[in-house]
Amino acid sequence: MEFFGRFLRWLALASGGVLLVLMVFTVADVIMRAAFDRPFSGSIEFTEFCMALIVFLAIPYTGWVGAHISVDLFEKYLDRPSLRLLPAVISFIGGALFLLIAWRVALETIATVHQVSNMMRMPHYPFRFTVAFCCMLFALVLFVRGAQTLERKPVGETAQP
Template identity: 25%
Template sequence: MLIAMRKVADGLIALSATVGSLGLIFEVVIILADVIGRAFGAPIYGSQDIITMSMVMVVFGAMALCDRQGGHIAVDLFERSYPALMNRVIDILAALLGAVIFMGIAYAINESAKLSVMLNLSTNLLRLPKAWFQNGLSVFALITAAGMALRAIELILSGRDIRKGEAA
């Protein structure tokens, strides 16, 4: 059961990272074309809107992968002096706290998206509905929260930290 959940989670994390990567490529192309266009007096209309909204995909699309690979900042000054069990408990609590934080982000952004729909909010120039990007951010935050929660469950049940590729 845990292995199946990990496969699904890894698939969602890979999909999320792929969307983030495509957002980054798209953003770089838009910036490059806009800079070249500005040099010739013809910048891309709405490039700021596109860049701002694609940044949502870049940052939050990669967040789950960052956690999966252990890329988040960790202060381990006392890790060597703590017993292994205490380090494991700290890792579990950190994963659970991260999951709660990302669920809170998803909830807050989802509520914001509802307001955006109600008020018909859109980007400044292109009039792209902000709710589209807010809903995407909310999904990415939920994927990150699910990955962190699964990591906590794996640490509790098996002692295996997926970020380190080790088994207890």
């Protein structure tokens, strides 16, 4: 699991690198627009592609370290034995949902593999496959988190010798 965590961290760092590239590109675009009235063509497309990478490359690591925002509506009720499994069930449902998203994005990408952007003529498939791959990784993270939740003993329950 240590290798998997490091791999997810590298993906998140790549997301930060894409953000850095996007920041430099945006500043250069603004300077070119203001000073020379010559903005980069396709800057909106480039920004859209970068935003997809920034978000989806970071999602698996964010889930791995538990940095997602969560709302504990049922926290006071989770000590009950009947609701003890709720966090695991939610993780498994989320994992199944993200597997479905990954599968559908992959199918859509295969069906439209020759699609390119209007201005830059950049193919969509590398970005879409990245989205599908990162959704699959996040699903795996959710399944691991759900299994880890099931392994934990509730408060007051001790192991039998």
